[in-house]
Amino acid sequence: MSTAPMTAYPTPPEALPQDGMSNGKFGIGLMIVSEITFFGTLIAAYVFYIGRDINPPYPQDVLEVSIAPFKVLFNSVFLLISSVWIWLAVRAMRKGRMGAFIFWWALTVVCGAEFLVGTGMEWYDMIVNDGVWIGTNLFGSGFYTVVGFHAFHVTMGLIVLTLILILALLGHVTPRNVEKIDLVSWYWHFVDGIWIVVFSVVYIFGNQAIT
């Protein structure tokens, strides 16, 4: 304020009360918190309905018979490993190695896309061969809502990742942007992390429950 500092003031306040965290980190971190409560609600509803279905087909009929667990596991590995690739990409960028950045980033996009394709094939299989759709029974409602919203988040992430990849290829992304790129990677880690929960609930926990 406008008056001169008084001699009596004991200690001038430290530079700023907040340390290190940028606004962007707070913003993305909190967005992830709100997304977690969103997914938490969907998953809570899914768990609530495990074993309460009164119409077939039940999860174990569909998820085990027609979809080999191996296939889903295979897709999941692609998604989860992409977290490593994106981490390597950001690390490369911090060191100023743009070529390596583009390589790892592109690998992330490819892995994410593989996961989406896998999900699409699984859904096709379930809808066409098993005849399970969202309106079939409680399992269908829960499965397509939870897995669908996760796939939706993967899609959104993939679009952003792809746009960044294009911009990077055009030379518009420089190591100066590393903070923003890092925040995008936070989001991608979140999408991967939530998949671990969804996978455990839907394919492992919910699959073994007796109806």
Next chain:
Amino acid sequence: MRLAGDSEVSTLETPIGPATGRPPFLSQLHEWVTTVDHKKLGSMYVVCGIIYMIIAGLEASMMRWQLAWPGQTVLTPEEFNRLFTMHGTTMVFFVGMPILLGSANIMIPLMIGARDLAFPRLNAFGFWLFLFGSILLYFSYFGGQGLYGMGSAPDVGWFAYAPLTERTYSRGHSTDYWILGIFVAGIGSTATGINFIATILGMRCRGMTLMKMPLFVWIMLVDAILIVIALPPLAAAQIMLLFDRLLGAHFFDAQAGGSALLWQNLFWFFGHPEVYILILPAFAYVTEIIPVFSRKVIFGYPLMVAATVAIGFISLGVWVHHMFSVGLSPLINAIFMASTMLVGVPTGIKMFNWTATMIGGKIRFDTPMLFSIGFLCQFLMGGLTGIFLATVPFDWQVSDSYFVVGHFHYVLFGGLIFGILAATFYWYPKVTGRMMSETLGKWQFWLLIIGFNMTFGAMHVSGLLGMPRRIYTYQTERGWDLWNLLTSIGVIFQIAAFTLFAINLLHSAFKGRRAGDDPWDAWTLEWSTTSPPPAHNFDEDPVVYSRRPLWDLKHPEDPDWKYE
């Protein structure tokens, strides 16, 4: 929309970019539509909130007209159902939420010595989502039977219990409008909540450690955290409901094994924190106002912080008290009864701290203080009946009766709206540069006290006499006539009070006395800049040494920082 009527002090008129050379009205409009300034966005929130308050108030008045005497036929049952649904939904989502977001928008950056929120454009996005979402909900009235027989306004109550909301029972699109309108506005509120937290944690001025923040900012921080945690579950539940209605999913469809109880759980997991999201800002307002008008420092600052945080935590674990009468196990009921009563402890601490601040003070009974004292009395009543309702046997007796309606109006009207009125009279000079009329304000206060207690006090009695909520009429032999008549007469007083308020708001914007920078001789940073503040808030970055930086400057011989 423009609140600032003061061209010589204001810097808002600076032509920016493409706005130059347009007719004054258009350039003004362009300025408001494109603004990312937290003060302007906050003012727009508040103005829209007040407009919706008038709309929702008129909806309530129509219901009271219908219920004034037994056997009235002013409204059809269908219209009555739409009115109470829209009244509740509007008051919660389009009056309470925007006014709290707006006030926090204006005040947080000013109080912490920042130039704007952390994400100014996201802030604008949040505001427009709220506005368009609310318009989408109200469009359901006009959409009417037009396109594809969309149905009229929602009529399923503000908590939209399943299975009434399933497509078997709720034909047409009215419930879809309810879902989508609130969904859109809810995304905006969540974004703004994130914005507030990032601002408070990341943009405080030099010297403002967490324990030197004004309590307003502390309470808004907890409020924003609740918003971020509690609103997304509502969005998730609404999406499940939407899938039920549009895609034929079975989440809340009892015939396919779905559970109506799940909706109640999910809704109230949002709904109870929501009422704390609504009441905490009222706490924030009076916590700033009472010390200034008692000329004393707030009693027990650290305890206030702790109580606020405790309220935030506990409020996430009490939602089942809305469901005591659905037949859950006695153990669950007992647990949630205990946790609900636990909320009374931090809330009681706050009540004591406010009164302890007033004791021995040199109290000035200006309008902001009057409304704050009104808040204390009314909210105390609402809080006490809340403790009654937390007791399971009592809840069984009066659940879904007018007693509950009376109770939550004492909390939300007597609490939140009185707080909002106090805050309006207190900060109006800062936002517009002009004072509101004290005479009109005092008339409004007394009219409102009479009308409010008449209306909602009588509701307690009719509720105890067994009158259920949401009935569109009743027979005379039930013995509710007198109490309903009293309730409806009280509305007349309230309408008079709010008419005075509207006149006061508009008239003072042009003709009010010039306020100066610091009309109340207050102590927080917002009063150190001009009224209205310039777009950049402060010419120089403020530095604070205590919780009351302006006290330190006004009384260098005995500054606050010696004590903190």
Next chain:
Amino acid sequence: MTEPTHTKNIREIELPQPTASPMVTAFGFTLMVAGIVTNWIVAIVGCVIMFVGIVKWFGQSNPESKEMPAVPAPKPTPIVPRVDGVAHLISDSGHRARLPLAIHPYSAGIVGGLLGGVVMALVAVGWSLAMHGSLWYTVNLLAGCMLSDFAEQTTEQLYAFQTAGIIVGVMIQLVMSVSVGLLYGVVMPLLPRLHLLFAAILIPLMWSGLTWASISVINPALSEHINWLWFVISQISFGIVTGWWIIRSEKVSTMQNWHYLERMGIDSPGVRKMGEAE
């Protein structure tokens, strides 16, 4: 950076430029959502509008946020020290003194509450024995405030010993006695005079009146079981014992003028009592 104030040229302050892109994006999103209840064409149009908004928004904030310099504005009136002094609540205890300066110790409130609670319980049980010949009747009635299934019990059942009744009844009595005792200890020093009259007669009478007025409406069944004369007598016995115990305790001063180090029990020579002259 140790200077408490530092002046910036106002033109150096940067603010984000106004932009319509958030509004356009929000509008597009709302239209997209509205398409669900109207027509898919609305949704497509909304999608396009939202896309335009996002692109514009992206351009606004990348690679650097588009900013503009602040516009000079009138200066606020400088805040000058007040010449008129501050009226102190209590002389020489600084402007932050709080009332009351001394309170009865919390322990007095707790012990007083417990004592009062015991005496009150004795009176109530005495009534129960004298009028109904049952030791457990009052306890069960009290427990009935919380235990919903007690409402369906017959008078004979209420006369009998019940474990749940004892546990809940004693718990209610304990919690209520201690909380009211604590309140008494804090509130009584604030009353100007006639402390014991307030504590012993007026507050119990007010409480009894409130209970009588509400119970008969809320729970007529419970109300029929209550003998109101004895109710008042037991309340007053609580008030007398608790009030007497608290008043005879010695007041302790609040630690409001202490340095927080002192309050934590750290006693070092460098610590000066706050508000003390230097």
